[in-house]
Amino acid sequence: GKTVHSYNAGFNSSINKVNYSVYYTYYDGNRYSDNNKNSHDLSMNVSIPFSWHENYIWANYGISTNNDNQVLQTARLSGTYGDKNQANWDIYQGYGNKGVNYSGGVNGSYKTQRAVINAGYSYTQDKQNINYGINGALVATQYGAVFTPSLQQTNALILTKDTSGVEVINGQSIKTNNSGLAVISGMSPYQKNSISVNTNSIPSDTEISNNIISNIIPTKGALVLADFDAKKGFKFLLTLQTPDKSTIPMGAKAEIDNDDTQLVASFHQLYFVANKPQGNIQVSWIINGEQKSCHVTYNIDNKTPVNGLYILDTECK
Incomplete structure (x- = not known):
């Protein structure tokens, strides 16, 4: 075989966010044949970023030439679109002398809740090409199935139970589906x-007490569960009143419909989420060593909720 030596030199820099680069390559001996002809390539590239309607666009121009006076030029515009930059697009036009002639194309992709859709068209002097496709994955779990645009080595399954449309901040266009599921990859x-x-x-009918889960430590290749413990139902804020105006202390135990236990807050206030519009509450506390209790009934009674919250004054008898 024939030994080919090459020498490379170049630099890149930026001025006011405008990036530019120049590269030179010299080949000692020809790359393609045995006539021992030396060759070289010189290329230059300039990239200019700017924004338009809160979206980013990059304008790029590149030119290269070699010792055969072959000159290739390419102009390109590319950018992102959408409030989460979920769409990408790219338009380019090239020209080369010595028989290369014109070439160009346009490409685009859009990341939806369930998949990545992409399409493109390109042409050269000799041929044209159209490509399109959809990429995604289906994850089946004990909580239901969820489509996701991509799976990487380590992923997280978001669970908000039966609450759909909850937006996950860590991802692009990721919201929980009808089963309350979404996947974050990477x-x-x-x-x-x-x-x-x-x-x-x-949603106003859903309570998520902790909107941040910060202690997820997955192993490599795992699909780890991030359960936000969403509770769907009717949200109530009751102010409890006893007939004799006696005090219900903060921390008094409220057993709601023999199912859920909450604590009374200051000023006799009790917050809870019920799965039905009316029911019963048993409140109990100890004061001066004596067991006390009272009983409450709650009912939405055609009341209008404020931001999804039913605010009621109720008697505890």
Whole structure:
């Protein structure tokens, strides 16, 4: 075989966010034949970023030439679109002398909740090409199935039970589906990962007490569960009143419908989420060593909720 030596030199820099680079390559001996002809390539590239309607666009121009006076030029515009940059697009046009002639193309992709859709068209002097496709994955779990645009080595399964449309801040266009499921790909294995949900996206009939899970440490290749313990139902804020105006102390135990136990807060206030519009509550406490209790009935009674919260004054008898 024939030994080919090459020498490379170049630099890149930027001025006011405009990036530029120049590279030179010299080949000692010809790359393609045995006529021992030396050759060289000189290339230059300039990239200019700018924004348009809160989206990013890059304008790029490149030119290269070699010792055969072959000149290749390419102009390119590329950018992102969408409030989460979920769409990417790319348009380019090239020209080369000595028989290369014109070439160009356009490509685009869009990341939806369930898949990545991509399409493109390109042409050269000799041929044209159209490509399109959909990429995604289906994850089946004990909580239900969820489509996801991509799976990487380590992933997290988001669970908000039966609450759909909860937005996960860590991902692009990721919201929980009708089963309350979503997938975040690309978690860092053997490290603490934090996942949070956008509280503004939580429906008014759903309570998520902790919108950040910060202690997820997955192993490599795992699908780790991030359960946000969503509770769907009717949200109530009751102010309890006793007939004799006696005090119900903070921390008094409220057993709701023999199912859920909550604690009374200050000023006789009790917050809870019920799975039905009316029911019964047994409140109990100890004061001066004596056991006390009272009984409450709650009912939405055609009341209008405030931000999904039913605020009621109720008697505890």
